[in-house]
Amino acid sequence: MTDLVLVVEDSDEDIEAIARAIGRSHPELRLEFLRSGSGVLPRLDTAGAPVPGLVLLDLNMPGEGGLDVIRQVRARPELAGLRLVVFTSSENQAEADACYAAGADSYIYKPINFALFQSVLAQTLDYWRSRDANVTHTVVPPPGDSPAQA
Amino acid sequence: MPPLGGEGLSEADARWAGALHRLWGAVVAIGSREQLADLVLPPLQQLPGVRAVWGLRHATDGDRVLAYRWRGVPLTGDLQQLALDLAPGKAGPAHVVDTGAALRAYGVGRVVAARFDQPGQAAGTFLVAVDDTADTGFVADCLTQVVEVTQEAVRRLSSFRDEHEQQVRDALLAEASLQMDAVLDTAQTMYRVPRMAVPAIAEGCLVFVHEDGKPVLRSAVHVDMRRLDALLKEPGMIDRLATPGEHAQVLRARGRVIGLLVFLFDRPAERIPPASFLRDLAARAALAIDNSTLYEQRRQEVVRMQQHLLPSRLPRVAGLRLAASYTVGDRVLEVGGDFYDAVVRANGELVAVIGDVCGRGVDAAALTGMARHTLAALLQEGLSPARALTRLNARLRLDGSWRFITAAVAVVSPDGAVEWTSAGHPAPVVMRAGGGSGRACGGGVPLGVLAEPVLKQSRLELAAGDTLLMFTDGLTESRDAEGRMFEEKALGDTLDRLHGTTPQALVDDLSRAAQTTDDIALLAIRREDDPR
Numbered sequence: 001m002t003d004l005v006l007v008v009e010d011s012d013e014d015i016e017a018i019a020r021a022i023g024r025s026h027p028e029l030r031l032e033f034l035r036s037g038s039g040v041l042p043r044l045d046t047a048g049a050p051v052p053g054l055v056l057l058d059l060n061m062p063g064e065g066g067l068d069v070i071r072q073v074r075a076r077p078e079l080a081g082l083r084l085v086v087f088t089s090s091e092n093q094a095e096a097d098a099c100y101a102a103g104a105d106s107y108i109y110k111p112i113n114f115a116l117f118q119s120v121l122a123q124t125l126d127y128w129r130s131r132d133a134n135v136t137h138t139v140v141p142p143p144g145d146s147p148a149q150a
Numbered sequence: 151m152p153p154l155g156g157e158g159l160s161e162a163d164a165r166w167a168g169a170l171h172r173l174w175g176a177v178v179a180i181g182s183r184e185q186l187a188d189l190v191l192p193p194l195q196q197l198p199g200v201r202a203v204w205g206l207r208h209a210t211d212g213d214r215v216l217a218y219r220w221r222g223v224p225l226t227g228d229l230q231q232l233a234l235d236l237a238p239g240k241a242g243p244a245h246v247v248d249t250g251a252a253l254r255a256y257g258v259g260r261v262v263a264a265r266f267d268q269p270g271q272a273a274g275t276f277l278v279a280v281d282d283t284a285d286t287g288f289v290a291d292c293l294t295q296v297v298e299v300t301q302e303a304v305r306r307l308s309s310f311r312d313e314h315e316q317q318v319r320d321a322l323l324a325e326a327s328l329q330m331d332a333v334l335d336t337a338q339t340m341y342r343v344p345r346m347a348v349p350a351i352a353e354g355c356l357v358f359v360h361e362d363g364k365p366v367l368r369s370a371v372h373v374d375m376r377r378l379d380a381l382l383k384e385p386g387m388i389d390r391l392a393t394p395g396e397h398a399q400v401l402r403a404r405g406r407v408i409g410l411l412v413f414l415f416d417r418p419a420e421r422i423p424p425a426s427f428l429r430d431l432a433a434r435a436a437l438a439i440d441n442s443t444l445y446e447q448r449r450q451e452v453v454r455m456q457q458h459l460l461p462s463r464l465p466r467v468a469g470l471r472l473a474a475s476y477t478v479g480d481r482v483l484e485v486g487g488d489f490y491d492a493v494v495r496a497n498g499e500l501v502a503v504i505g506d507v508c509g510r511g512v513d514a515a516a517l518t519g520m521a522r523h524t525l526a527a528l529l530q531e532g533l534s535p536a537r538a539l540t541r542l543n544a545r546l547r548l549d550g551s552w553r554f555i556t557a558a559v560a561v562v563s564p565d566g567a568v569e570w571t572s573a574g575h576p577a578p579v580v581m582r583a584g585g586g587s588g589r590a591c592g593g594g595v596p597l598g599v600l601a602e603p604v605l606k607q608s609r610l611e612l613a614a615g616d617t618l619l620m621f622t623d624g625l626t627e628s629r630d631a632e633g634r635m636f637e638e639k640a641l642g643d644t645l646d647r648l649h650g651t652t653p654q655a656l657v658d659d660l661s662r663a664a665q666t667t668d669d670i671a672l673l674a675i676r677r678e679d680d681p682r
Contacts (some may be wrong), residue, residue, distance in 0.1 A: 024181060091329065093341050100375050108373070109345050113321035115314060116350055121351035127373050127416065 001053030025122035037064030074103030187219035330438035344371035354414030358589025371409025399432035403440035421529030473653035505557035535559035546598035628666030
């Protein structure tokens with residue numbers, strides 16, 4: 001995965017919080033911000049521009065929302081390796097299902113508390129960076145010491 | 151020429167003192183162990199005779215090396231194995247190792263080595279490779295000081311991270327509790343628990359609930375849902391995951407085991423939250439899930455009881471089509487007092503009853519059952535509506551009930567004549583076959599208020615295709631989208647829109663159109679086009 005993360009977000013507060021959080025947890029990453037979904041494909045199509053490895057997407061933006069962006073990106077086979085992470089405070093499960101169906105890689109809760117906000121972003125980045133570095137760990141917990149397993 | 155080491159060493163001493171001072175200042179400000187090597191390796195490389203400084207970060211478990219860092223000769227390829235061989239197996243003071251010919255190509259004959267351990271943290275090894283001109287005693291003293299600085303930095307980082315993780319866990323418990331308490335719907339509660347936990351404290355989280363003694367997977371969230379989907383499709387995997395263990399916390403509420411909260415981790419062991427925290431989260435989740443389950447059970451009981459208070463079916467009458475609906479007010483856990491019924495008299499008349507006992511709850515429900523059965527039985531036996539309503543009024547007065555009842559009776563003859571008797575009940579609507587609708591008469595005083603009831607009687611006619619619509623005040627007193635009473639405008643608009651639909655569609659759509667917190671009973675009687 002490249003060291004560039006594209007953040008698509010229209011809220012000033014969230015842009016500041018994301019920059020502060022990732023700046024602290026992953027100072028080696030570069031961030032580029034877009035304020036609307038309509039700018040994503042033109043940005044990805046710009047010849048010679050650095051290629052992001054991951055897009056962090058807000059869902060509710062004026063004009064093209066996050067779901068439109070997911071559909072557009074996933075309609076382009078050459079962008080299949082791009083990780084699409086939806087970062088939203090919505091609790092609507094149907095929305096989460098729609099995002100996965102459209103091809104999102106993650107649908108992540110956006111917390112209110114900044115320490116938690118930073119941790120959620122850091123864990124998400126760590127997960128996808130380790131996956132794409134082809135580092136694998138065990139996903140299933142080791143069996144417990146219950147009588148059923150004895 | 152000054153003697154070797156004399157003036158030179160004191161200059162080196164002075165330079166080192168400055169470097170060490172700067173080092174102490176810098177390491178207290180770092181936020182990640184990744185930044186450490188860039189600070190602690192360069193001052194050692196500046197020492198006279200030093201060709202390379204190598205740093206190894208060891209895994210907390212086993213002999214693996216997590217990271218190789220260097221200044222000078224790059225620590226890559228075969229040199230990594232050599233560095234591992236030279237590294238002391240355990241912590242101890244800096245000492246000199248003769249490297250023979252192994253590093254001659256780099257001008258190096260000796261290495262000053264030291265290892266430090268820190269409980270619970272990755273251990274580290276320093277190897278300072280020097281040429282023949284170096285004062286290894288001086289290098290070892292400097293290295294010992296760098297090890298001290300490094301240990302302090304690692305201790306600070308660890309304590310900073312512990313504090314940060316504690317903050318994250320506190321915030322997660324607070325936000326999760328808020329989120330879980332905000333809903334009373336079981337499915338939503340079960341979804342919110344794993345959604346909050348992932349990926350802050352685990353990469354995946356699953357909720358199992360015991361149904362008929364077996365764990366059933368009710369909700370699953372993972373930072374990588376496609377990966378989780380694939381995992382859950384593996385044969386036997388769900389059963390394996392539903393086994394209590396270190397990362398599967400039992401959900402226990404009010405002394406009962408209700409399920410299992412399973413965490414999936416895909417992170418280094420030191421980043422896995424302590425079991426005590428997972429237990430705490432599971433305890434809160436269990437209570438929220440149990441509360442919403444109890445709420446739903448109670449609500450279903452209310453709906454079932456409400457159904458028992460209403461006729462299970464409406465009579466079939468030649469020339470008339472009947473339909474009824476009952477909508478339970480939103481989020482109300484008590485039985486409402488609305489009722490309706492319809493009976494056919496021996497002479498072929500249809501008698502329809504609608505009413506509303508004020509208040510809710512068990513007492514209102516008992517009165518509702520009594521009122522409906524009293525009216526239906528008396529009216530079926532041929533008593534006039536006025537007499538039946540008077541008997542019910544007398545019964546209410548005799549029982550000393552403070553509750554009153556609005557009620558109305560429609561006696562519909564086969565020829566379409568309707569005798570309407572109202573005791574303080576909302577006036578019905580007549581929808582004409584050709585379009586348009588109007589309110590008939592209400593009036594009268596609710597039963598149970600006065601010793602002698604005051605009733606209002608009126609007559610109306612149903613032509614072929616006309617519909618008599620009887621309802622309780624839950625319909626008329628609800629609010630439309632703009633907050634106006636439904637009765638003011640929306641009722642007329644909705645009736646116009648529903649003109650021509652079947653009686654059942656009419657009552658169903660009307661009850662949906664009214665956004666209400668109160669119960670709504672609706673009874674529609676249409677005189678068919680071709681009465682036999």
